[in-house]
Amino acid sequence: MNMNKIYDRIIDIRGNLITVIAKGVKMGELGKIQRKSGQTTLASVLSIDGEKVTLQAFENPRGVSTGDKVVFLGHQMQATGGDALLGRRLNGSGEPIDDGPEIVGEKIDIGKPSFNPVKRVVPHQMVNTNIPMIDVFNCLVKSQKIPIFSIAGEPYNQLLMRIANQTDADIVIIGGMGLRYDDYQAFIDNAERSGSMEKTVMFIHKATDPAVECMLVPDMALACAEQFATKDKDVLVLLTDMTAFADAMKEIMITMDQVPSNRGYPGSLYSDLASRYEKAVDIDGSGSITVISVTTMPGGDVTHPIPDNTGYITEGQFYLHDQRIDPFGSLSRLKQQVIGSVTREDHGDIANAQIRLYAESKKARERQSMGFRLSRWDQKLLEYSYLFEDRMMNLEVNIPVEEALDLGWQTLAECFEPHEVGIKQDLLNKYWPK
Known part of the structure; x- marks a missing residue:
């Protein structure tokens, strides 16, 4: 040494x-x-x-x-772990930025390999968010790694805050990269207002801070998350924005005169992203780490190297579009682990019926916009689509999953006859509103 x-x-x-x-x-x-x-x-x-x-x-x-x-x-580089972190705000170097005392605790190396697969449990528990577009249609599962694909200007940070407020996780770790000061302040105000500050840790890199600190934020957040998870805690890690993280790598690579790969990003972009996302884990006999990140797509281009590589690594994505989670662009590859087994038996059928009818209603809207005469069925679809957008897609809606399933049945019953929705008769007999 x-x-x-x-x-x-x-x-x-x-x-x-x-x-x-x-x-x-x-x-x-x-x-x-x-x-x-x-x-x-x-x-x-x-x-x-x-x-x-x-x-x-x-x-x-x-x-x-x-x-x-x-x-x-x-x-x-080392992070300081332990309960002394709770309620604190630190920069990418792990130094306090909240005017509080120095943090005392165990020193942990950051950027270590992810968990041994032998110690991993197959994901099987749902994480409730009280957001119908997630809970009903694309369930979040404990130990999942999933990004929010968005364009700049969408309320992705507000969505992360709602998930932080409504999650049943023991600890929430927020990793902010390239944040404007008002975004940073919004996370603080939200945690104080919701009363969740005492279970929240923030690692914050502001837009004016050095690029190297931006690259350290995910490693700091995930190293501390691992320490909590090995002590039987369920940890939710919220990272925003991974595009700022990739841009920081690109900036440093260009300064070092390295030969760039796709659109100026380093050839190691895939492994650099994967080594962070793969920290998501449900540890056998202990806690878990669930990772939700934000990936802003430059120009809304989903084929851009950052979202493109991210899609191969993660287990689905939430696609934020027009201030809503788009049901057609979103996918949770782990939802089948919980739908109908952890949740109510009608979950899969009612979710599929609602999405299928909403897709049909899009065609009815096109016919209406082109001036075609609408059939009675088209009129039903149009009425349903407006109710669906208001009751399910509106990000302000805040209801538990069972209540959201009941609301789905009620919405179908207000617009259609039982035989028109394509759901099995035994479920119709049991759940169709009388």
Whole structure:
């Protein structure tokens, strides 16, 4: 270990990147840049090329000269775990930004491998959100990894806040990347207003903070989540926005003159995203980690490298469109684990019937907009579509899943006859409103 080794051959300073000649250094290892003025700047090893070691400084290294010294600390970036984190707000380096005391607890290395598959349980428990478009149509399952695909301007952070408020998870960890100050303040106000601050931890990178801290936020959040999960806690990790995370990697890669891959992003984009998402786990005999992230799609382009790679890694997606969760673009690949077994027997049938009729109503709307004469069936579909959008798709609706299923039956009964909805007779006999 080169804890006390000091290197003074800084050969290049470019932006936040500092290159020094050193030996026996490891990827990700922390270094401390000691300036002649007495100030110190933390940095992390980003690449090693023979004896050329490039570090990414955690703050603007203005004032650092080639005559300054670098001390390597012999360990990677570490997070502080434990109950002292609850209710606290920290930056990407794990330092408090809430004017509170220093956090005391166990030091945990970040960015470690994900859980041993042998210790993983097949996901089988539903996470209730009280949002019908999730609970009824695309259930969130404990230990799932799922993104919210959105364009800029959609209320994705408000959706995350609602999930945070209404979840039955023991602990909520929010990882904010590239947040504007008003978004950051909104998360604080929401946690205080809902009374969930004492079970919430926030790792926040603001848009004005260094790019390297943006890259650290998911690792910090997930390392702390793992520590809580191994102590029998169910943890919900909310990450916003993974596009800012990928853009930070792109910015650093360009500074290092690396050859870019698709649209300027590094060729490692898939594995960089996957290594974070794969931290989602239901641990045999202990707690769990469920990961919900936001991926803003530049220009609304779902084929952009970030959403495109994300779709291969995660277990579905919620597609946020026109301030609603779009039923046709959204998918939960784990919903079959809970629908009808954990939830009520009619769940699958009533959900499928509502989506099928809503898809038909889209055609009726097209016929109406083109001036065609509408049939009686078209009129029923149109009436149903407006009720469905108001009662199910409106993100303001806040009802438990059983109540949402009953509301689905009621909506069908208001618009159709029992034989028109395509549901099995035994379920109609049991659940059709009398």
